[in-house]
Amino acid sequence: MEPLIQMRNLEKVYEAGGSKFYVLRRISLDIQPGEFVTFMGPSGAGKSTLLSIIGMLDGSWTGEYYFNGEPVHRLNVKKRNELHKANIGFVFQSYHLIDNLTVFENLEIPLSYKNVPHKERVSLVCDILDRFNIVGKKDLFPNQLSGGQQQLVGVARAVIQSPKLILADEPTGNLHSAQGEEIMELFRKLNEAGTSIIQVTHSERNAAYSHRVIQLKDGWVVSETSNAARVV
């Protein structure tokens, strides 16, 4: 099977005052469709950077990156945005719901950018509200929700457009453990239903939900461990 993500010698450099600073060094990795992968590593290792490159928010790097067979390194910005829009959902540590929109409207955002017709949008949002058990919250604003509920909406927003891949950067970082667990269970279910997931976490417990843990340090991939309990 063709890998979902294939990277070869991917590098990212920041230039500050004439001196170069490598954030990612010769990253080569393959991630299969349906995989659940965890990036771990000390602070500043480059995890978030790698995640934004995978998510195609960041375009300034060198090397090769194939997403679902498409050579991302050869795409222009517009094509890259298309690819990102069609296939990837983001979950953020601090949820990043939009303050002045209701839960319902927040869920609608990704659909509106894919030009989904209004009727279909409403039914998709209703579906997801139902699936996540938050129908009662649909007219509330983010600041009327608890952190766990906000992240629930954050995840719902990421999956509403049925992406191939979910990218989550410390999704439980701002939650206490019970809430965190709830989110992780959700990820597991999504993954079992076929969605690939890449998460960044500092927590071994969260990492245990994934198939494979990739350790980063100073921009290098330093180790890979398969999770025996959860091999595909």
Added chain:
Amino acid sequence: MSSLWQDVRYGLRMLANKPTFTLVAVLTLALGIGATSAVFSVVDRILFRSLPYPHDEQLVAFGLFAPIEPREFMLAKDYVEWRSEQTPFESMTTFLPGGADCDLTEQNPVRLDCALVESTFLPTFGIQPILGRNFTKEEDRPHAARVALITYGLWRSRFAGNAGVVGQSISVDGQPTLVVGVLPADFEMPTLGKTDLVIPQALDEAALEGNGPEPVLRAFARLKPGVSIAQSFAALEPLYEKSLENVPPQFRKEVRLSVRSLRERQVADSKAASWILLGSVLAVLLVACMNVANLLLARTTGRQRELAVRAALGASPARLIRQNLTESLLLGTIGGTIGCWVAYSLLQLFESIAPEGIPRLQQAGLDTRVLLFTLGVSLVSGILFGLAPAMRKPAVELLTRQEASQTSRGLLRQILVASQIAVSVILLTGAGLLLHSLLKLQNVPLGMDAENVVTAQIPLAEYRYPDAKHQLAFFDELERRLKHMSGITAMGISDTLPPSGGTQATIYSRIEVAGRPPSAEGTGGMVGWRSVTPGYFMALGVRIIQGRGFQNADRGQNQNPIILSETFRKKLFPNEEPLGKSLRIGPEAPWREVVGIAADVRNNGLARPSDPEYYIPWKFDTEGYFRVAQVTLRTPMNPETVAKWLRQETASLDPSVPVTIETMTQRVRKLSDRPRFNAVLLTLFAGMGVVLAAIGLYGVVGFLVSERTREIGVRMALGASPRAILRMIMGNVARWTMAGALLGLVGSWYAVKLLESLLFEVSVRDPWPVLAALALLLVAAFLAAWVPARRAMRVDPIEALRYE
């Protein structure tokens, strides 16, 4: 006190720390305050400042209004009668309209403007000579020894401020005249005319008993304390009814009594314009204040955390408000100081645009009164724009929460910008209407060709040329000399010139056509007339559309031809062949034969409808007036050169005759000075409004983008393309721009009604100015929003989402 000083110092430091913010705020304020002060100094003298007479509110102008005169007047006989019988006035006085030229005939003779006034003139107006005394009743009689009061200006310039001049005899028009007093520096005639000498009018009251022509007088009075204008009007009515009996019955309907305040008489026709200019400039100031308020709001949003810390450390809300207000008052004062300079430059600009744009424009300046006003405006605007941001409560909860709240939607700021846009739409619409009207006015068909025409006004001194015979002799000689100058295509002499008012005039019903009964009812309106030389029509380019113009033979003894204007022809002979018809003006006048019809010429100024008009040859006529002549030269040559020749030729005949030379285009241009002044000023203010609104919009959109950076980043991560982001921002901008524009539309629907009296051939419901205003504003708003909105497209989602 020391804490106040601390506030000031801290405020200054804050301003110095943010140079761009401070610069924009100060310039915005300087513009707003400067423009306001400049306009205030112009309209102050019209609307607010007391006239230079004690208890000026008691002073009134009174008299009759009749078609023969644009202003109220009194006939001498009526006046004398009213004076002895009136009750509402403490005193009454008169002077002769227009005053008189008089020559100071000592060494270096000069022509002066003399006011001819009654002996009660100074006491009625409450004017005290600074030296000497007023002239007495006895000195105000015909054939009394001649006396004069001199104005302060003449006293300083001509007599070097020498107190000994009182009691000295000077020579006026060749006659010894005793100087009895010197007038105060702030003396002015109630009609605002230029005056150098005040001399007795010496009305021959005894002669009024007969049936001869009566002099026309301007009458003024001081109300008794406690008497209102309406009461005085009622008290005069019986006297007026009695005087009306002397008016031929068919004219009575067209006469009415008038009593109005002196200020009203002086500024009636510029009051509306003054209020409109003041209103517009205050609107600009408001826009400027809203702009600064907006800038301050943006800054306080950025300073939320600081304010929260201060509040947490125990600063009372009042203290925080005071700190904020200190800062805005500082801004206001700095803006006001620079505003003074702006005001000064604007005043110069106003004067250069239209020197006769508004009464007393030349006197307008930045005196203490205006400076105090400026200070007041600066402080008030400081409070105005400082209040909104100052009132914002510091959110202490900011400190406990993890991330700074960025929920402030800037609703207030958007309302401010929408209001700025609304005000700008109103200003622009007004300016558009005035400009359109001005354009129409400047393109009014004059009925003549004003290009390449040089005109000279030549007044003869009465004491040197006492009668028509001497006067005509002078001008005949001048005509003979000028006519053959090379380079002169045509040359005319006439008593008056179009297109300004001031033709000689008669009432229509006096005109009698041979073989028709005299007209029965009413005056029939006014008919203007001029006496002109044969060259007049050619020199001015007035077309003769039927028959012929005048010839030299028409100036012979028994020749009495007449030329009618087209309108007059239509009025007199609507369906008949006019040429060869006979008519006369009044029963004693000779019969005149119609020899030609001339095209209509604008003759009542540019805006007012023209009167019918006729021409008679420039030669002796009992009703003719030859003391002042207008010489008209059509020439392709440089006007400067022609002016020099003209002066030389006149001087070689009589060096004491002053010559005022203007090109015809200059004369015509002067007539639109007022509308131009109004239009240019309003356009200027509208322009300022638009620029300020655009700056405001720019600022708010920039702020909006930076405030929503995180949201924009999220949206991009969720799949928004940069275009979608731009659409979102511009859509937001469009919403309140449209709201503002709509508000402005509604506002201007009502506001333009105020302009009605200033418009010429343009309806306040003219759609073009509104549409143009909207278009211009929307383009400006779009551009102002586009630049900062594009920044939203370049938001880097990684950067925006970094600080989790």
